[in-house]
Amino acid sequence: MTTAQRAFIGELIAECLAVFIIIVFGDSVAAMYSLYDPSPYKMAYWGVCIVWGLGVTIAIYVTGAVSGTHANPAVTLALACYRGFSWKKVLPYCVAQVIGGFLGAAIVYTLFSPVIAHYAAVNHLDWTHDGAAAGVFFTHPGDFITPLHAFVDEVILTAMLLIGIFAITCEYNTQAPQANAGALIIGLLVATIGASAGYLEAWAINPARDFGPRLFCYLAGWGETALPSPGNYWWIPIAGPLLGGVLGAGFYQGVMRPFMPANVRAQKSDTAQD
Template sequence: MEKPDNLVGELISECIAVCIIITLGNSAAAMYFLYDPSPYQQAYWGLCATWGIAVTLAIYVTGSVSGTHANPAVTLALVLFRSFPPRKAPLYIVAQVVGACIGAALVYQMFQPVIDAFNAAHGLTREGGGAAGVFFTHPGENITPGRAFVNEIILTAILVLGIFAITDEYNTVAPMANSSALIIGLLVTTIGGAAGYLEGWPINPARDFGPRLFCYFAGWGPAAFPAPMNYWWVPVAAPLIGGAIGGALYRYLVWNFLPLRRNGAARGRSGPPSPPGGLG
């Protein structure tokens, strides 16, 4: 039986990981939305890279303790396809959401005067959604909630497919452990660069839900929940479905055919084949 203090440490690590991601990522979003001229409006790749490097940092800080799921969609996929204990999953997800709330609170602490000045200058209110894009996502131009739902399934499936490949001990072309964090960060950056304008590429239920929950109590109210067009559930449900699909694609269409796995030998060791573990 696992020692309780190990689980506590894992939950703290998941909370810290998501807090790092949201603090840095939402701060970059604040730089994008609140300043004119913005450092990112004409260099959007920099915004994407900030999110990606935040993910890399979070993995380096917490990966040895919890594996740095940092995403309920990843946690679900690991339960379904990599033997992560189901009893831990709800606790991991709660820790991830708490970390996202704390991260949003830290961003609010830093940028609150800038948020208020931005809204005043543009005749906006928090209840009307002023500066909400700093914290949580919404559909972009010409994107309906239904379209966003499908988009986020696709993008999260790509994310989890990539994570499974990058962290697979049987995959001979995958990076080794010390560089996998950087490649996962680049994967997040690439997804944002490819499709971020569609609906802000949440690809992570905690990344959207946690800041949205904080903002509901920080004055945004109905702009956060239920949000225009009752959108709040889309960046929660779609990534969970997409993560499960991405995990299934890797498990059944790639993992089954890896030569090392079929030969029963992972990199550097031999033994019976089994699904590899978490992200760390």
């Protein structure tokens, strides 16, 4: 095995681990929110958002030095489109991320399976027909939200996510947080999106975050309520974020980055040298 091959395997392991960490914390707090009565979070929804965001922050600190912690196919695709990430790595990264989501959901199920069973029994819910506790693991439209509207929401919210990530990680943005502080700000960005719009359809903004757990639930007994899900909803948290990520990142790269003073100075310097 060459050094490059070994490094690439490490990157895939890191991407898998990153999404695994996010799902273990995020789906666990979703279980705390959904399955208990009274829930410790029903009157403190911001706490749910903070846990999801801190899960992202921890994932970055654990894996960022190895893979850069994309932890999201929408981020991987956007980086390939605009920041020179290798197209050959896009699909393997996405597969690793989905596997991480699958394994993370398996751990959450291991932790909360007795509580899920009790919740289903008390509320007279069937897993395969009623989707008992499915919202712990994957997303679905909220009240008054149609699948088409959810698609538009996911495009917009993921665009906002990628605008923030590209701004935070832009080498020419002198207002961006320096060094490792960026991980915390990205986590807070995720939390902010959830706090401001999470009730629309549980703010997937990440195909691996939704599809990995959804695939686990399909195999674990939720059946058609997971895949293809009511109204064939399963594809929306995949396609919406992928499109939104490309649009948001493209907006930052095309509209904001060219006007960064440091970028303007660099371009003038290059022109003068020519």
